[in-house]
Amino acid sequence: MSGAGKRQRLTLRIAAIPMGLLALSCLYPIFFAVNNALKTRHDYMLDRFGLAMQPTLDNFVQAWTRAHLDEYFLNSVIATLGAVILLMVVSSMAGFALASLRFPYRRFLFAVILSSLMIPVQVVLVPFMRTMLALNLVNTHIGLILSYTAFFLPFSVYMMTAFYSGLPRELIEAARIDGASLLQVWWHVMLPLGTPALVTLAILNTLSCWNDILISLLVMQKHRTLMVGISALKGQYSDQIPLFTAGIVIAAAPIVVLYILFQRRIVSGIAVGAVKG
Amino acid sequence: MTANSLHQTGQAARTRTRPGRSRRAEARVAVLFLLPAILLVLVFRIFPLFWGFGISLTSATSTDPGQFIGAGNYLRALDDPNFRSAMANAVVVLLSVPIFVTIPMLLAILIHQGVPGRTFFRSVYFFPAILSSVIIGSIFSVVLSFNGNLNALLSIAGISGVDWLGHSATALPVTLAIQCWSTFGMGVLIFLAGLSTVSKEMVEAARLDGAKMWQIWWHVIIPELRPIIEFSTVITTIGLLTSMFGLIYVLTGGGPGTATTVPEYLIWAAQGKLNRPAYAAAVSMVLFFMTSILAWLQIRILSRNANI
Numbered sequence: 038m039s040g041a042g043k044r045q046r047l048t049l050r051i052a053a054i055p056m057g058l059l060a061l062s063c064l065y066p067i068f069f070a071v072n073n074a075l076k077t078r079h080d081y082m083l084d085r086f087g088l089a090m091q092p093t094l095d096n097f098v099q100a101w102t103r104a105h106l107d108e109y110f111l112n113s114v115i116a117t118l119g120a121v122i123l124l125m126v127v128s129s130m131a132g133f134a135l136a137s138l139r140f141p142y143r144r145f146l147f148a149v150i151l152s153s154l155m156i157p158v159q160v161v162l163v164p165f166m167r168t169m170l171a172l173n174l175v176n177t178h179i180g181l182i183l184s185y186t187a188f189f190l191p192f193s194v195y196m197m198t199a200f201y202s203g204l205p206r207e208l209i210e211a212a213r214i215d216g217a218s219l220l221q222v223w224w225h226v227m228l229p230l231g232t233p234a235l236v237t238l239a240i241l242n243t244l245s246c247w248n249d250i251l252i253s254l255l256v257m258q259k260h261r262t263l264m265v266g267i268s269a270l271k272g273q274y275s276d277q278i279p280l281f282t283a284g285i286v287i288a289a290a291p292i293v294v295l296y297i298l299f300q301r302r303i304v305s306g307i308a309v310g311a312v313k314g
Numbered sequence: 315m316t317a318n319s320l321h322q323t324g325q326a327a328r329t330r331t332r333p334g335r336s337r338r339a340e341a342r343v344a345v346l347f348l349l350p351a352i353l354l355v356l357v358f359r360i361f362p363l364f365w366g367f368g369i370s371l372t373s374a375t376s377t378d379p380g381q382f383i384g385a386g387n388y389l390r391a392l393d394d395p396n397f398r399s400a401m402a403n404a405v406v407v408l409l410s411v412p413i414f415v416t417i418p419m420l421l422a423i424l425i426h427q428g429v430p431g432r433t434f435f436r437s438v439y440f441f442p443a444i445l446s447s448v449i450i451g452s453i454f455s456v457v458l459s460f461n462g463n464l465n466a467l468l469s470i471a472g473i474s475g476v477d478w479l480g481h482s483a484t485a486l487p488v489t490l491a492i493q494c495w496s497t498f499g500m501g502v503l504i505f506l507a508g509l510s511t512v513s514k515e516m517v518e519a520a521r522l523d524g525a526k527m528w529q530i531w532w533h534v535i536i537p538e539l540r541p542i543i544e545f546s547t548v549i550t551t552i553g554l555l556t557s558m559f560g561l562i563y564v565l566t567g568g569g570p571g572t573a574t575t576v577p578e579y580l581i582w583a584a585q586g587k588l589n590r591p592a593y594a595a596a597v598s599m600v601l602f603f604m605t606s607i608l609a610w611l612q613i614r615i616l617s618r619n620a621n622i
Binding site for chain 2 (some may be wrong): 159168
């Protein structure tokens with residue numbers, strides 16, 4: 038960068054202004070939601086742009102209890118946790134088999150799992166619903182957990198296979214010579230060694246599951262998840278913006294916490310996913 | 315890259331001599347380890363794809379399996395104004411792809427070139443991308459409603475308000491703009507990953523030769539980024555065709571009229587509200603056809619780049 042000309046530096050400095058505004062616009066919606074959630078309905082009508090001068094938590098209490106967000110939140114937590122754990126177990130097992138074990142049609146089976154990336158929910162919406170009905174999985178947490186796992190699985194399997202392929206095979210051989218069964222090798226060697234990749238996967242899959250609307254809209258018609266609940270709230274409380282924005286803040290809070298804690302991992306995970314397809 | 319490493323482990327294993335019995339045991343265990351993943355993918359995705367094609371050839375409703383009517387649903391689609399406007403909207407969406415690719419690319423190049431505040435920009439830009447489209451849509455529905463904040467702000471400036479999401483002329487462009495704003499950070503990350511492979515020496519050499527900044531961009535950086543541009547174009551296009559449901563569901567419900575009804579939204583409406591599952595299955599097949607072409611392109615790009 039030492040040879041950077043004066044003009045280039047000036048151009049970059051000028052470019053920083055719109056880029057800075059864009060950065061602020063990325064943070065503004067959350068500020069907007071939090072700020073308005075802290076106002077009373079009356080305050081909001083008087084001054085919708087100003088800061089909440091006498092912040093109140095009443096909207097959060099109301100959204101949590103009266104608008105049933107407590108129930109929706111629990112449903113989302115159950116579905117997300119269940120799916121993320123299942124995704125880690127299933128993709129680690131599959132990755133171990135695909136990367137470290139020898140068996141016929143290995144590449145073909147890998148291709149089958151990856152090819153399902155081309156089949157999003159929309160493409161199989163009707164038969165997917167019929168499958169769920171036939172298996173009695175509609176309106177059950179297990180049904181939603183299995184659906185999330187099925188639809189977010191290929192990327193996870195891909196990542197675990199790539200990660201395990203990079204591990205030296207001697208690790209497995211050594212454990213085998215010590216008399217460990219393959220199940221023991223997976224549990225005592227592969228799972229612990231896979232931790233870095235598994236943590237990244239857990240974070241990315243948490244984002245996908247928590248943020249999902251279409252699958253939960255289809256599967257959980259009775260027991261709403263948080264995102265389905267929020268979209269319903271929009272219609273019900275359209276004249277009570279502070280209450281509505283409190284709901285938005287509650288729904289976004291876990292993701293914001295993840296973003297603050299694991300920014301680096303999210304960035305590198307997305308970059309890996311992007312570059313490797 | 316993975317195919318390569320798979321290949322290597324395969325070879326490593328092959329060079330070892332092992333008794334056949336333990337090899338068979340290994341294969342058996344491997345199948346057991348793979349079984350959950352394969353079953354999930356087969357039951358919920360691959361098998362439904364074929365079943366869905368079957369349903370699309372019938373007159374099925376939610377209660378009645380119906381009869382075989384061949385291409386009937388597909389022919390009906392051609393006459394259906396909903397389908398036509400969904401396809402027209404899809405064309406508008408596809409035409410906006412260059413914007414979705416160019417903006418992140420320019421921002422990434424600027425960040426890479428050392429714009430002041432770049433660390434901050436890089437970490438903030440992808441924040442909207444990790445929020446649910448429901449969250450984004452909900453916030454913008456408050457801001458953009460007719461008596462919402464944007465119009466209130468405009469009226470202070472003396473400009474009369476527009477019903478941004480209630481007018482068929484503005485609804486789709488506004489929805490696309492929100493989609494662009496909420497996903498550009500992802501594109502910036504992709505391009506930054508690509509830019510890290512652009513040779514610094516070449517940029518420096520061009521600069522020493524007296525090239526101006528835009529010349530360096532145009533003649534050195536952007537040609538080097540070509541694989542990433544192609545990749546990003548395909549990814550963005552697939553994303554636009556299959557991940558705008560949440561935003562549309564919350565912002566406009568496909569309306570006003572059919573102004574924001576895209577194929578994926580029509581599929582959902584046809585199977586639920588309209589109770590025409592067989593028709594929905596047919597539209598699904600059309601969408602699958604569109605994304606398959608794109609996926610085929612993507613595989614071609616990836617394999618060509620791997621062969622360089």
